[in-house]
Amino acid sequence: MTNNLQNDLLIRAAFSQPIPRPPVWMMRQAGRFMKEYWAIKNKYSFLEMCKTPEIAADVTMLPVDLLGVDAAILFSDILVTAEAMGGKLSFEQGVGPLFANPVRTWDDAEALRTDVLGELQYVGDAIRVIQQRLQGRIPLIGFAGAPFTVLSYLVEGGSSRDFKRTKLLLNNEPEMAHLILQKIADVTIDYLNMQITAGVNAIQLFDSWAQALSWNDYRTFAHTYNTQIISKLHRKDIPVISFCKGSSVFAPLMAEAGPDVVSVDWNADLRNIKDSLPHGVAVQGNLDPFVLYADKKVIKEKILYLFERMRGQEGFVFNLGHGIMPDIPFDNVKHAIEVVKEFNY
Numbered sequence: 001m002t003n004n005l006q007n008d009l010l011i012r013a014a015f016s017q018p019i020p021r022p023p024v025w026m027m028r029q030a031g032r033f034m035k036e037y038w039a040i041k042n043k044y045s046f047l048e049m050c051k052t053p054e055i056a057a058d059v060t061m062l063p064v065d066l067l068g069v070d071a072a073i074l075f076s077d078i079l080v081t082a083e084a085m086g087g088k089l090s091f092e093q094g095v096g097p098l099f100a101n102p103v104r105t106w107d108d109a110e111a112l113r114t115d116v117l118g119e120l121q122y123v124g125d126a127i128r129v130i131q132q133r134l135q136g137r138i139p140l141i142g143f144a145g146a147p148f149t150v151l152s153y154l155v156e157g158g159s160s161r162d163f164k165r166t167k168l169l170l171n172n173e174p175e176m177a178h179l180i181l182q183k184i185a186d187v188t189i190d191y192l193n194m195q196i197t198a199g200v201n202a203i204q205l206f207d208s209w210a211q212a213l214s215w216n217d218y219r220t221f222a223h224t225y226n227t228q229i230i231s232k233l234h235r236k237d238i239p240v241i242s243f244c245k246g247s248s249v250f251a252p253l254m255a256e257a258g259p260d261v262v263s264v265d266w267n268a269d270l271r272n273i274k275d276s277l278p279h280g281v282a283v284q285g286n287l288d289p290f291v292l293y294a295d296k297k298v299i300k301e302k303i304l305y306l307f308e309r310m311r312g313q314e315g316f317v318f319n320l321g322h323g324i325m326p327d328i329p330f331d332n333v334k335h336a337i338e339v340v341k342e343f344n345y
C-alpha cells in the first residue's frame with residue numbers, strides 16, 4: 001500500500017497489516033476536557049468554530065500537538081448534514097444540540113433538501129487547511145453521522161434518552177422513516193465523497209444511538225442505509241471505520257455492511273468480537289472511557305490487559321468505547337496515550 005504519511009499506523013492497522021504497536025486516537029479528542037479548547041470556545045459558538053476553516057483546523061490540531069495521537073479527526077459535528085438539509089440547529093450550553101423545526105409530518109420530511117453540498121463546502125475548506133498543517137505527519141479522519149442517528153435528532157428535535165418519537169415513527173410510519181433515511185443517506189454519500197476529494201485519509205461513520213434498536217429494526221432502518229453509504233464511497237486506499245454504541249451486539253451486521261474496521265463499545269470483550277468477525281475486518285476500541293477518571297496505575301493496567309487480549313492480532317486500533325467526557329483530567333488522557341505509544345508487541 002502506498003501513501004505519503006510519515007506515521008501510517010492507523011491505515012495499516014485498519015487494513016489488517018502488521019504493525020509494531022496499535023495506533024491510538026480517541027473519540028472526542030478535541031474537546032472540553034482541554035483548557036486550550038475553552039480558550040477558543042469562549043470566543044466563538046460551537047457552530048462558528050465548525051464553520052470557520054482556520055478555527056476548525058486550530059481545534060483539530062490541539063490533540064495532535066498536545067497529546068501526540070496517531071490520527072487527527074476533523075473538528076465538526078455529525079449534525080451538520082441535517083442542518084444543511086434544512087434543520088434549524090443550535091447548540092445550547094448544557095443541553096446539547098437542538099433542532100427548532102423537528103421533522104414530524106410527511107410535509108416536513110418532503111421538505112428536507114438533498115442537494116446541499118454547496119452548503120457544506122466549509123468542511124472541505126477545513127480539511128484542506130488541516131492537511132496543510134499536518135504536512136503528512138499522521139492521517140486525518142473525516143466523518144459523518146449515519147442516517148438512523150441523524151434521523152433521531154431531526155425527529156426528536158435534539159438528544160433523547162429513550163428515542164420515543166423516533167421509535168413511534170419507525171413503528172407507525174415506516175415509509176416516512178425510509179423517506180427521511182434515504183435522503184440522509186444520499187446527502188451522506190455526497191458529503192463523505194466530498195471529504196475524500198478534499199483529502200481525508202480515513203472515514204468514520206457514527207451510528208452512535210443504534211443501541212436503541214432491536215436487531216430487526218437495526219437491520220431495516222440502520223444497516224440497509226449504512227451498507228448503501230459504504231458501498232458508494234470512492235474509497236481508493238481510504239479505510240472506513242463503522243462505529244455504534246451497541247456494536248457489542250450488532251458487530252456481525254456492521255461487518256456485513258463492508259467497512260474495514262468495526263469500532264466496538266466497551267461492553268464486549270474485544271478479542272471475542274475480533275474472532276467472531278470475517279477475516280480481514282479490523283476492530284477499534286474499546287476501553288471504557290470512565291477508566292480515564294481512575295488512578296494512572298489503573299489506567300495503565302486496563303490498557304495492558306486489553307493489549308494482552310489482542311496479542312497476535314493484526315487489525316487493532318486502540319480507542320475508547322465512546323467519547324472522552326468533558327471532565328476527564330487531561331493528564332490522564334495524556335498518560336493513556338503514552339502507555340499505548342510506549343508499548344511494543
Ligand SMILES: Cc1c2[nH]c(c1CCC(=O)O)Cc1[nH]c(c(CCC(=O)O)c1C)Cc1[nH]c(c(CCC(=O)O)c1C)Cc1[nH]c(c(C)c1CCC(=O)O)C2
Pocket residue numbers: 026027028029030031032041046073074075076077078079091093095096097143159206208323
Ligand atoms: C452523537 C454525536 C454528536 N456529535 C458527534 C456524535 C457522534 C459521536 C458520539 O457518539 O459521541 C460527533 C462529533 N462531535 C464532535 C466531533 C469532533 C471530533 C472529535 O474530537 O471527536 C465529533 C466526531 C465535536 C463536538 N460536538 C459537540 C461538542 C461540544 C460543543 C461545546 O463545546 O459545547 C463538540 C466538541 C456537541 C454535540 N454534538 C452532539 C451532541 C450530542 C453534542 C452535545 C453533547 C456534548 O457536548 O457532548 C452530536
